[in-house]
Amino acid sequence: MSKGLNAGAAIGYMELFGTTNYDFLGKKWPFIILSLILTAAGLVSLGLKGGPRYGIDFRGGALVTVTFSQRPPVDKVRAALEGKLPQVEVQEERAYPNDIIGTDVRDDAALQSARQTIIDSLTVAFGQPANGKYNLNASGVDSLAEHLRDPLQAASVPMTDQSLHDLAKNIIDYRTNHSGLIKNLDELSSVPGVTPPVMNVLKQATYPEPFAVIKTEVVGPKIGAELQRKAILAVLYALGGMLVYIAFRFEWIYGAAAVIAVFHDTIITIGLFSLFNKEISLTVVAALLTLVGYSMNDTIVTFDRIRENLKILRREALEPLVNRSVNQTLSRTVLTSGLTLLTALALFLFGGQVLNGFSFALVCGIIVGTYSSVFVASPILIFWHNFLEGRKGPVVAAPVPVKPSAAKSGGTPASARRGTAKVK
Amino acid sequence: MNRNIKIKAGVIVAVILVCIYGIIGVPKSKDELIANWKKNIHLGLDLSGGTQLVMEVQVQDAFKAFADTTIERLKDELKKDNIDYSDINRNDPSTLQDADKIEVDIKGVPLAKTSALRTAINESYGEWNLLAVNSTEYKLTMKPTEALKLKQDTMTQTMGTIERKINGLGLAESSVQPTGRSDAEADLLIQLPGVDDSAHVKQVLQTQAVLEWDEVKDGPFPTKEEALSKHGGIMPLNTKLVPTLPRDGQQAWYLVARSPIVRGTDIRDAHAAQGEMNRWETGFVLTQDAAKRFARYTEANIGNRAAIVVDGQVISAPTIQSRISDTGRITGASTQEEAADLALNLRAGSLPASMVILEERTVGPSLGADSIKEGFRAGTAGLIAVIGFMLFYYRRSGINATLALVLNAVILIAALSYFDATLTLPGIAGCILTIGMAVDSNVLIFERIREELRAGKAVVAAVDAGFSKAFLTIIDTHVTTVVSCAFLFIFGTGPVKGFAVTLVIGLIANLFTAVFVSKTIFDFELSGKQQVTALSI
Numbered sequence: 001m002s003k004g005l006n007a008g009a010a011i012g013y014m015e016l017f018g019t020t021n022y023d024f025l026g027k028k029w030p031f032i033i034l035s036l037i038l039t040a041a042g043l044v045s046l047g048l049k050g051g052p053r054y055g056i057d058f059r060g061g062a063l064v065t066v067t068f069s070q071r072p073p074v075d076k077v078r079a080a081l082e083g084k085l086p087q088v089e090v091q092e093e094r095a096y097p098n099d100i101i102g103t104d105v106r107d108d109a110a111l112q113s114a115r116q117t118i119i120d121s122l123t124v125a126f127g128q129p130a131n132g133k134y135n136l137n138a139s140g141v142d143s144l145a146e147h148l149r150d151p152l153q154a155a156s157v158p159m160t161d162q163s164l165h166d167l168a169k170n171i172i173d174y175r176t177n178h179s180g181l182i183k184n185l186d187e188l189s190s191v192p193g194v195t196p197p198v199m200n201v202l203k204q205a206t207y208p209e210p211f212a213v214i215k216t217e218v219v220g221p222k223i224g225a226e227l228q229r230k231a232i233l234a235v236l237y238a239l240g241g242m243l244v245y246i247a248f249r250f251e252w253i254y255g256a257a258a259v260i261a262v263f264h265d266t267i268i269t270i271g272l273f274s275l276f277n278k279e280i281s282l283t284v285v286a287a288l289l290t291l292v293g294y295s296m297n298d299t300i301v302t303f304d305r306i307r308e309n310l311k312i313l314r315r316e317a318l319e320p321l322v323n324r325s326v327n328q329t330l331s332r333t334v335l336t337s338g339l340t341l342l343t344a345l346a347l348f349l350f351g352g353q354v355l356n357g358f359s360f361a362l363v364c365g366i367i368v369g370t371y372s373s374v375f376v377a378s379p380i381l382i383f384w385h386n387f388l389e390g391r392k393g394p395v396v397a398a399p400v401p402v403k404p405s406a407a408k409s410g411g412t413p414a415s416a417r418r419g420t421a422k423v424k
Numbered sequence: 425m426n427r428n429i430k431i432k433a434g435v436i437v438a439v440i441l442v443c444i445y446g447i448i449g450v451p452k453s454k455d456e457l458i459a460n461w462k463k464n465i466h467l468g469l470d471l472s473g474g475t476q477l478v479m480e481v482q483v484q485d486a487f488k489a490f491a492d493t494t495i496e497r498l499k500d501e502l503k504k505d506n507i508d509y510s511d512i513n514r515n516d517p518s519t520l521q522d523a524d525k526i527e528v529d530i531k532g533v534p535l536a537k538t539s540a541l542r543t544a545i546n547e548s549y550g551e552w553n554l555l556a557v558n559s560t561e562y563k564l565t566m567k568p569t570e571a572l573k574l575k576q577d578t579m580t581q582t583m584g585t586i587e588r589k590i591n592g593l594g595l596a597e598s599s600v601q602p603t604g605r606s607d608a609e610a611d612l613l614i615q616l617p618g619v620d621d622s623a624h625v626k627q628v629l630q631t632q633a634v635l636e637w638d639e640v641k642d643g644p645f646p647t648k649e650e651a652l653s654k655h656g657g658i659m660p661l662n663t664k665l666v667p668t669l670p671r672d673g674q675q676a677w678y679l680v681a682r683s684p685i686v687r688g689t690d691i692r693d694a695h696a697a698q699g700e701m702n703r704w705e706t707g708f709v710l711t712q713d714a715a716k717r718f719a720r721y722t723e724a725n726i727g728n729r730a731a732i733v734v735d736g737q738v739i740s741a742p743t744i745q746s747r748i749s750d751t752g753r754i755t756g757a758s759t760q761e762e763a764a765d766l767a768l769n770l771r772a773g774s775l776p777a778s779m780v781i782l783e784e785r786t787v788g789p790s791l792g793a794d795s796i797k798e799g800f801r802a803g804t805a806g807l808i809a810v811i812g813f814m815l816f817y818y819r820r821s822g823i824n825a826t827l828a829l830v831l832n833a834v835i836l837i838a839a840l841s842y843f844d845a846t847l848t849l850p851g852i853a854g855c856i857l858t859i860g861m862a863v864d865s866n867v868l869i870f871e872r873i874r875e876e877l878r879a880g881k882a883v884v885a886a887v888d889a890g891f892s893k894a895f896l897t898i899i900d901t902h903v904t905t906v907v908s909c910a911f912l913f914i915f916g917t918g919p920v921k922g923f924a925v926t927l928v929i930g931l932i933a934n935l936f937t938a939v940f941v942s943k944t945i946f947d948f949e950l951s952g953k954q955q956v957t958a959l960s961i
Binding site: 065116146216219282286293294332359 | 473478480622623785786787790791798799801802809813817849856857859868871904907908915919924927
């Protein structure tokens with residue numbers, strides 16, 4: 001960290017990057033090669049694995065999340081389900097004793113019964129014998145109240161309708177606060193309303209099944225196809241919208257450069273998903289779309305600075321000028337991206353299973369996005385300028401002030417003055 | 425203090441108060457605070473627990489039913505008008521897209537009666553277009569405007585019936601709404617908060633509940649073949665064979681009259697009650713017209729049997745013991761739930777078309793509670809990390825940024841409450857992301873201020889310049905993210921929409937807090953002093 005320059009006001013702050021002067025664009029080739037390698041790695045992985053791994057939202061199928069009081073080894077669960085449903089996959093959740101059981105059944109009618117088939121198979125393999133009792137771990141409040149009504153009456157336990165309902169609600173609330181599973185009836189003695197006579201009735205009339213379904217997702221093939229369509233449209237529209245917006249604020253080549261950079265980010269992120277075998281769900285697409293908008297930010301900040309410098313530093317060649325602009329905005333770019341990255345990391349580390357894909361996309365996307373604003377977007381501007389220069393050849397003409405905010409092309413006749421930076 | 429600053433400060437305090445009111449009202453106790461909080465912040469199904477169903481209404485069923493009614497009427501009318509025909513039948517569109525390709529074929533009409541037929545069709549069957557296939561065969565197709573009307577009516581009626589069923593089940597917070605897929609507008613989105621055992625609800629919702637009392641001609645037979653063989657292999661005129669509800673693996677068949685005595689649509693009210701021997705039964709009340717018909721029939725048929733047929737299955741076939749006019753009972757239910765469900769379905773009315781479940785998502789409340797906990801954990805971690813960094817890097821100005829950030833969060837939550845927006849798990853992620861993006865604005869401004877200070881400006885001038893120069897860039901960066909979110913909102917489904925909404929609101933609120941509020945705090949800090957030479961930034 002360097003001490004800030006003191007001129008006029010006494011400041012004395014710390015700075016991440018003082019007045020830097022790295023030659024980003026001079027050394028662009030190693031980074032471009034790095035980009036190409038990453039992109040290639042992603043594409044190869046996608047190719048080998050037959051495309052991205054779509055989540056249930058896009059593929060269709062059924063996913064049932066089951067929690068166990070004593071989690072059996074995965075193989076036993078698989079064995080229990082074998083043969084009952086086509087293509088059953090069992091996945092264990094990291095933080096909780098939950099198993100996610102998925103099946104790729106595509107037929108609408110079969111999907112409806114898939115959930116029940118899974119429950120039945122698990123009951124056979126891991127369930128307790130019911131003996132005519134009522135399963136506490138699969139009931140709702142009203143249904144529990146109804147099932148307790150007669151036994152309570154038979155045992156002469158006085159109970160009004162309201163207190164019956166409250167009792168059922170308290171039991172179910174207790175279950176909710178204990179990850180959805182009552183392991184042992186004795187646990188319930190701490191629940192308000194469960195007096196010893198009530199406990200006796202509970203033990204006679206109910207039993208706690210050692211597993212419970214806590215989440216179900218059944219997506220028919222029509223919906224899956226529809227969501228795929230919507231996702232692709234959303235991404236295309238967003239990219240198009242960005243292109244239009246930036247072309248409007250700057251010049252179309254800036255727009256193209258920004259869109260190419262964002263496209264590059266998206267491809268690399270999807271490639272990383274494939275490499276790490278992560279699922280692409282609807283929320284992941286949402287994250288990618290957010291990144292499209294967000295990574296435009298650094299790009300815009302840099303382009304803003306380039307445009308400002310073009311106004312003031314008319315005599316400078318384009319490449320050094322862009323270099324200087326990037327250096328000037330480096331501090332700002334790294335800081336803003338870094339802070340957003342902090343929150344994305346918080347989501348990734350603490351946000352839980354459901355948001356895992358989403359936060360992974362954000363973390364990768366922010367890192368790659370920052371990198372591409374510096375090493376991809378700006379070089380494209382320079383390549384284009386050199387390309388234009390090469391076509392037009394040397395022309396000498398009187399200097400004309402550059403008005404970059406009057407943004408239309410058609411340029412001034414002196415736009416090809418040698419060594420002068422003017423990217424119109 | 426500067427008058428300007430006083431006004432600005434006043435505005436900020438007013439905003440804070442309005443926000444706090446929106447979130448927790450004016451609570452007089454801790455319990456009321458929690459209750460208000462729960463009431464104002466509407467949680468999505470993935471956080472509160474519940475079921476969401478997307479059902480496709482099989483509109484073609486309604487088209488087929490309409491064609492059947494038309495055929496019945498035609499047969500009577502043609503007989504009355506002395507127009508001969510050999511056969512009237514319809515095709516069988518089996519998918520939603522084919523619904524309006526419904527056709528009625530009339531065969532064997534003698535040439536002489538052609539104009540009579542045309543007149544009859546034009547007069548009373550305005551929904552159809554008559555086409556001549558050849559000299560004796562005609563085809564009725566539905567007019568496009570009429571087809572559209574039938575489709576819309578079917579949807580409306582289906583939605584109404586489902587609403588009544590849901591209300592009948594006591595699911596107060598549930599909702600039914602049409603949801604559009606691109607090519608078909610026959611989808612319904614049904615949200616059932618708090619329902620984590622969807623099997624019963626699905627069963628009730630999908631029961632079409634088409635009820636009829638049919639006169640029993642013969643039966644019960646153990647198999648369909650036996651019934652037919654008793655009558656020489658063909659069914660007698662105007663009868664049909666109906667199976668019973670399978671119980672304990674057994675099923676029997678009855679031969680009943682084709683046209684019912686009374687229908688489900690004639691029922692005014694129905695309730696479950698315990699009858700003789702404590703068995704559950706469904707009591708019903710008929711409308712006045714139907715009551716007269718039923719009374720006439722039962723009086724004339726004491727000792728005969730009448731089958732009660734629901735959705736094509738006989739649930740009981742009692743003997744008529746006395747004249748029944750407007751009230752009666754349907755027995756045969758094995759549990760209270762069965763009787764209550766039948767009563768509910770009768771009250772709700774029959775569904776004009778069957779429904780196919782396209783999507784079902786159920787989240788148990790424990791998972792929802794866990795998700796909320798995880799969301800808060802991540803949010804707290806993110807907030808601490810960001811605030812920590814700002815204080816460390818920008819020193820006293822970091823406090824400025826922190827205050828703006830906290831206000832940003834408060835405004836965001838209050839906005840969710842005022843707009844009745846639903847908070848989903850991705851929505852919580854959106855809030856957390858807003859924290860990260862919100863500080864970006866502060867960073868832009870502070871870095872600019874540092875630059876101006878470096879270039880030699882005086883403190884107050886540097887602060888002013890920092891804010892004004894950074895403003896346009898802040899707008900730029902917000903616009904791009906907001907545009908992305910707009911597309912997410914348009915194309916996304918529930919939870920994703922929740923994310924887009926929270927992020928957009930957060931960013932718009934950020935424009936207020938990072939610029940207006942931060943500036944006001946700076947102004948306040950710098951105003952009282954004569955000569956400011958240093959700024960902790």
